[in-house]
Amino acid sequence: MGWIAEHVESIKSMKIRDTLSQLITLGMIVSTALIIWKALMCLTGSESPVVVVLSGSMEPGFKRGDILFLHMSEAPFRAGEIVVYNVEGKPIPIVHRVIEVHEQENSGKVDILTKGDANPAE
Known part of the structure:
Protein backbone atom coordinates (compact mmCIF):
# COMPACT_ATOMS: atom_id res chain seq x y z
CA MET A 1 0.00 0.00 0.00
CA GLY A 45 -0.47 58.36 -30.87
CA SER A 46 -3.98 56.96 -30.48
CA GLU A 47 -5.84 55.70 -27.41
CA SER A 48 -7.36 53.02 -29.60
CA PRO A 49 -4.86 52.06 -32.32
CA VAL A 50 -7.04 49.25 -33.67
CA VAL A 51 -10.71 49.56 -34.69
CA VAL A 52 -13.07 46.99 -36.15
CA VAL A 53 -15.55 48.22 -38.78
CA LEU A 54 -18.99 47.43 -37.36
CA SER A 55 -21.29 48.58 -40.16
CA GLY A 56 -21.47 48.55 -43.93
CA SER A 57 -21.51 52.36 -44.27
CA MET A 58 -18.05 52.45 -45.92
CA GLU A 59 -18.53 49.59 -48.39
CA PRO A 60 -17.01 48.69 -50.77
CA GLY A 61 -13.81 50.26 -49.35
CA PHE A 62 -14.20 48.79 -45.87
CA LYS A 63 -16.46 45.86 -45.15
CA ARG A 64 -18.08 44.92 -41.84
CA GLY A 65 -15.49 43.09 -39.73
CA ASP A 66 -12.43 44.74 -41.35
CA ILE A 67 -9.70 45.69 -38.88
CA LEU A 68 -8.25 49.19 -39.21
CA PHE A 69 -4.91 50.24 -37.73
CA LEU A 70 -5.10 53.93 -36.91
CA HIS A 71 -2.47 56.66 -36.84
CA MET A 72 -3.12 60.10 -35.35
CA SER A 73 -1.95 62.99 -37.48
CA GLU A 74 -1.45 66.65 -36.63
CA ALA A 75 -2.22 67.66 -40.23
CA PRO A 76 -5.51 69.50 -40.83
CA PHE A 77 -8.50 67.56 -42.12
CA ARG A 78 -9.03 67.55 -45.89
CA ALA A 79 -12.01 66.52 -47.98
CA GLY A 80 -11.67 62.93 -49.16
CA GLU A 81 -9.77 61.66 -46.11
CA ILE A 82 -11.15 58.85 -43.98
CA VAL A 83 -11.57 59.63 -40.28
CA VAL A 84 -12.54 57.62 -37.22
CA TYR A 85 -14.37 59.49 -34.48
CA ASN A 86 -16.64 58.97 -31.49
CA VAL A 87 -20.07 60.50 -31.06
CA GLU A 88 -21.00 61.47 -27.52
CA GLY A 89 -23.36 58.92 -26.04
CA LYS A 90 -22.47 56.17 -28.52
CA PRO A 91 -19.87 53.58 -27.52
CA ILE A 92 -18.76 52.55 -31.02
CA PRO A 93 -16.43 54.60 -33.22
CA ILE A 94 -17.64 55.87 -36.59
CA VAL A 95 -15.57 55.40 -39.77
CA HIS A 96 -16.51 57.94 -42.47
CA ARG A 97 -15.05 60.04 -45.27
CA VAL A 98 -14.65 63.82 -44.85
CA ILE A 99 -16.97 65.61 -47.31
CA GLU A 100 -16.44 69.24 -46.24
CA VAL A 101 -14.23 71.11 -43.78
CA HIS A 102 -15.59 74.28 -42.18
CA GLU A 103 -13.01 76.41 -40.36
CA GLN A 104 -14.14 79.30 -38.17
CA GLU A 105 -11.61 82.07 -38.70
CA ASN A 106 -11.80 83.79 -35.31
CA SER A 107 -11.92 80.80 -32.98
CA GLY A 108 -9.79 78.33 -34.91
CA LYS A 109 -12.56 75.77 -34.42
CA VAL A 110 -13.00 73.22 -37.20
CA ASP A 111 -16.23 71.41 -38.04
CA ILE A 112 -16.20 68.53 -40.49
CA LEU A 113 -19.04 67.05 -42.49
CA THR A 114 -18.67 63.32 -42.99
CA LYS A 115 -20.48 60.57 -44.85
CA GLY A 116 -20.14 56.84 -45.19
CA ASP A 117 -19.38 55.88 -48.81
CA ALA A 118 -22.45 53.61 -48.89
CA ASN A 119 -24.76 56.09 -47.10
CA PRO A 120 -27.18 58.14 -49.21
CA ALA A 121 -26.76 61.31 -47.09
CA GLU A 122 -24.21 63.10 -44.91
Whole structure:
Protein backbone atom coordinates (compact mmCIF):
# COMPACT_ATOMS: atom_id res chain seq x y z
CA MET A 1 0.00 0.00 0.00
CA GLY A 2 2.96 2.36 0.52
CA TRP A 3 3.76 2.53 -3.15
CA ILE A 4 0.12 3.51 -3.95
CA ALA A 5 0.35 6.48 -1.57
CA GLU A 6 3.63 7.50 -3.21
CA HIS A 7 2.05 7.40 -6.68
CA VAL A 8 -1.01 9.36 -5.51
CA GLU A 9 1.25 12.07 -4.03
CA SER A 10 3.33 12.09 -7.21
CA ILE A 11 0.21 12.56 -9.35
CA LYS A 12 -1.07 15.35 -7.05
CA SER A 13 2.23 17.23 -7.24
CA MET A 14 2.26 16.86 -11.06
CA LYS A 15 -1.25 18.34 -11.28
CA ILE A 16 -0.20 21.28 -9.11
CA ARG A 17 2.90 21.85 -11.28
CA ASP A 18 0.85 21.62 -14.48
CA THR A 19 -1.73 24.07 -13.12
CA LEU A 20 0.96 26.53 -12.04
CA SER A 21 2.67 26.19 -15.41
CA GLN A 22 -0.61 26.92 -17.22
CA LEU A 23 -1.30 29.95 -15.01
CA ILE A 24 2.19 31.33 -15.66
CA THR A 25 1.76 30.78 -19.41
CA LEU A 26 -1.62 32.54 -19.36
CA GLY A 27 -0.11 35.45 -17.43
CA MET A 28 2.70 35.74 -19.97
CA ILE A 29 0.21 35.76 -22.88
CA VAL A 30 -1.92 38.48 -21.25
CA SER A 31 1.17 40.53 -20.36
CA THR A 32 2.50 40.26 -23.92
CA ALA A 33 -0.85 41.38 -25.37
CA LEU A 34 -0.92 44.41 -23.05
CA ILE A 35 2.66 45.33 -23.93
CA ILE A 36 1.89 45.12 -27.66
CA TRP A 37 -1.26 47.25 -27.17
CA LYS A 38 0.68 49.91 -25.22
CA ALA A 39 3.46 49.91 -27.83
CA LEU A 40 0.87 50.45 -30.60
CA MET A 41 -0.64 53.30 -28.57
CA CYS A 42 2.77 54.98 -28.34
CA LEU A 43 3.64 54.42 -32.01
CA THR A 44 0.30 55.61 -33.39
CA GLY A 45 -0.47 58.36 -30.87
CA SER A 46 -3.98 56.96 -30.48
CA GLU A 47 -5.84 55.70 -27.41
CA SER A 48 -7.36 53.02 -29.60
CA PRO A 49 -4.86 52.06 -32.32
CA VAL A 50 -7.04 49.25 -33.67
CA VAL A 51 -10.71 49.56 -34.69
CA VAL A 52 -13.07 46.99 -36.15
CA VAL A 53 -15.55 48.22 -38.78
CA LEU A 54 -18.99 47.43 -37.36
CA SER A 55 -21.29 48.58 -40.16
CA GLY A 56 -21.47 48.55 -43.93
CA SER A 57 -21.51 52.36 -44.27
CA MET A 58 -18.05 52.45 -45.92
CA GLU A 59 -18.53 49.59 -48.39
CA PRO A 60 -17.01 48.69 -50.77
CA GLY A 61 -13.81 50.26 -49.35
CA PHE A 62 -14.20 48.79 -45.87
CA LYS A 63 -16.46 45.86 -45.15
CA ARG A 64 -18.08 44.92 -41.84
CA GLY A 65 -15.49 43.09 -39.73
CA ASP A 66 -12.43 44.74 -41.35
CA ILE A 67 -9.70 45.69 -38.88
CA LEU A 68 -8.25 49.19 -39.21
CA PHE A 69 -4.91 50.24 -37.73
CA LEU A 70 -5.10 53.93 -36.91
CA HIS A 71 -2.47 56.66 -36.84
CA MET A 72 -3.12 60.10 -35.35
CA SER A 73 -1.95 62.99 -37.48
CA GLU A 74 -1.45 66.65 -36.63
CA ALA A 75 -2.22 67.66 -40.23
CA PRO A 76 -5.51 69.50 -40.83
CA PHE A 77 -8.50 67.56 -42.12
CA ARG A 78 -9.03 67.55 -45.89
CA ALA A 79 -12.01 66.52 -47.98
CA GLY A 80 -11.67 62.93 -49.16
CA GLU A 81 -9.77 61.66 -46.11
CA ILE A 82 -11.15 58.85 -43.98
CA VAL A 83 -11.57 59.63 -40.28
CA VAL A 84 -12.54 57.62 -37.22
CA TYR A 85 -14.37 59.49 -34.48
CA ASN A 86 -16.64 58.97 -31.49
CA VAL A 87 -20.07 60.50 -31.06
CA GLU A 88 -21.00 61.47 -27.52
CA GLY A 89 -23.36 58.92 -26.04
CA LYS A 90 -22.47 56.17 -28.52
CA PRO A 91 -19.87 53.58 -27.52
CA ILE A 92 -18.76 52.55 -31.02
CA PRO A 93 -16.43 54.60 -33.22
CA ILE A 94 -17.64 55.87 -36.59
CA VAL A 95 -15.57 55.40 -39.77
CA HIS A 96 -16.51 57.94 -42.47
CA ARG A 97 -15.05 60.04 -45.27
CA VAL A 98 -14.65 63.82 -44.85
CA ILE A 99 -16.97 65.61 -47.31
CA GLU A 100 -16.44 69.24 -46.24
CA VAL A 101 -14.23 71.11 -43.78
CA HIS A 102 -15.59 74.28 -42.18
CA GLU A 103 -13.01 76.41 -40.36
CA GLN A 104 -14.14 79.30 -38.17
CA GLU A 105 -11.61 82.07 -38.70
CA ASN A 106 -11.80 83.79 -35.31
CA SER A 107 -11.92 80.80 -32.98
CA GLY A 108 -9.79 78.33 -34.91
CA LYS A 109 -12.56 75.77 -34.42
CA VAL A 110 -13.00 73.22 -37.20
CA ASP A 111 -16.23 71.41 -38.04
CA ILE A 112 -16.20 68.53 -40.49
CA LEU A 113 -19.04 67.05 -42.49
CA THR A 114 -18.67 63.32 -42.99
CA LYS A 115 -20.48 60.57 -44.85
CA GLY A 116 -20.14 56.84 -45.19
CA ASP A 117 -19.38 55.88 -48.81
CA ALA A 118 -22.45 53.61 -48.89
CA ASN A 119 -24.76 56.09 -47.10
CA PRO A 120 -27.18 58.14 -49.21
CA ALA A 121 -26.76 61.31 -47.09
CA GLU A 122 -24.21 63.10 -44.91
